[in-house]
Amino acid sequence: MQVEDGEDERRLVREAQDGSGAAMARLYSLHWRGAYRAAYLVVHDAAAAEDIAQDAFLAAVDALDRFDRRRPFRPWLHRIVVNRALDWARREALRRRVDGAESVFEPLPPPRDIGGELMAALKELPPEQRAVVALRHLLEYTPGEIARMLELPRGTVNSRLRRGLDRLRETAKAESLAEERR
């Protein structure tokens, strides 16, 4: 569910700043799903994605008094989500490299259908590419907005996006071929 327009979202932020629990609850309802999904697409671990989405909202509550009402809430929240998801994914990758071990938490596998194949292909991308693919194609930010959000040069965002999409297309092509042979 999307907020009708930016004005509505600004109003909710203003009311939440002024002490309206209902407005805060509405902001949560509007954005939790997107936040969780974005986190999951980067970390591919349901428990971690839940923690990341929750942590991002807690950070939002913590910073609510200082939040500039002229700025949109959604990209600000997504910036926290994606940065935390990237931190988690990097730590996890490092831990696995160091330990040579699987995660102590068994992630719930995605269902094996077309979406499941895509998820499996997405999981093979480096976390940085996953993050820009999710921001561009799930959350629908422009490369310029992603660059500002992740504090990256725009060229870096474009190249990560291109590489990520190329690899996803290769996987999709290979899957189609395999399907035809079956």
Next chain:
Amino acid sequence: MRNEALDRALHEAPIPVPPDAEERGRRMVEAAYAERKSGSELWGAMAPRTSEGRRRQPLPRLALALGIATLLAALLLSPAGAAVRDWVGDVVETPAPKPEPELAHIPGGGRLLVQSAAGPWVVQPDGSRRLLGDYEEATWSPRGLFVAVAKGRTLSAVEPGGNPHWSLTAEHRVRDPRWSPWSPSCCRIAYRSGEELWVVAGDGTGDRLLSRSSAPVAPAWSPLGDAGLAYVSRGGALRIVNSESGEEFPIGLAGANVSELEWGDGGSTILEASPGALRLQKLRASKFEARPRGGTRLELPLPPGATVVGAALAPERATVAAVVTHWREHGTTSEVLVYAPGAEKPRSLLTVPYSLGEVVWSPDGRRLLVAWPGANQWLFLPVGRGKPRAVANISRAFSPGEHAASFPRIEDWCCR
């Protein structure tokens, strides 16, 4: 794959969502929001600007209290909760204490070293704090006169006020600097660089290689102030090396995936913590000069299904404090456990919803400081008698002026 197909797939592909995840998050956010409003009232200038906020304030707090009580009751009454309740020696069935809005002083005194995204902070006993600089890691000297800090390939010693004393540049990134305990011949700093273990004198002289094979685990100094340094090799062996002579003493195989190593209990015990286990490695000679050898290994019992998040050995005792997390379908909970020497079961000091972070002992061994990132709080927990205390708004305190404040890591609590 066309971009439109990818857009649609990313929006619509089924992804696993833990049961009630959204509702659990909502409860936490409501609680944090209610807490924010009560904090605002304590800070008169930031009080809610509408009468609605003031009028509604008690209701969310009541809802919060009821919510937490219900959640804990549900957890403890569920079959899995019952198993945990039966398993631990003593469960404190009270929720976390009501948090104070800021750190006005450090309970029990001492100074803290806290690592934030901006760098390490020194927190004085009165709660005042100072950012040392944009360093990546920091550790106290034994009397708290200096702090060893690392950034990239550089290791430096600085005063708690920030004045630098010396620096050295290693070949690889410097990790896990650890200052040895005080002794008449004080002191040394051990650190990892790449896969190597190095040691340098406290005045920055005599930098030298101790081992070419060190696992990514912080080394642990002998608590006696002698030259002994315990570390885990890349092959997974627990070893003690004489940091003066370079002589090595194999102790035994370390457990799998060890993440923390501590040497305490008068030099007779090394604690190994990993996500799945807590082990105490007894040494046959506590004095390092007497050629330490591995003795018995004791595995501390963990609650069924619990994952160790952090652990610490009490100063001068074999008491172990541990933070464990229970990941369950109906919600994550975390618990602070204390293992007294010889006790059959640990004592549970506190159980809270969601993940707790690291745990550190106070210098006098009477309190624990536990990070609670999910609630943006620190918990000061007396191990004996006394009142637990919680302090809120930790991220903001260590990320002034930042919109997306991150939760800092407690590095160390200094000094006796």
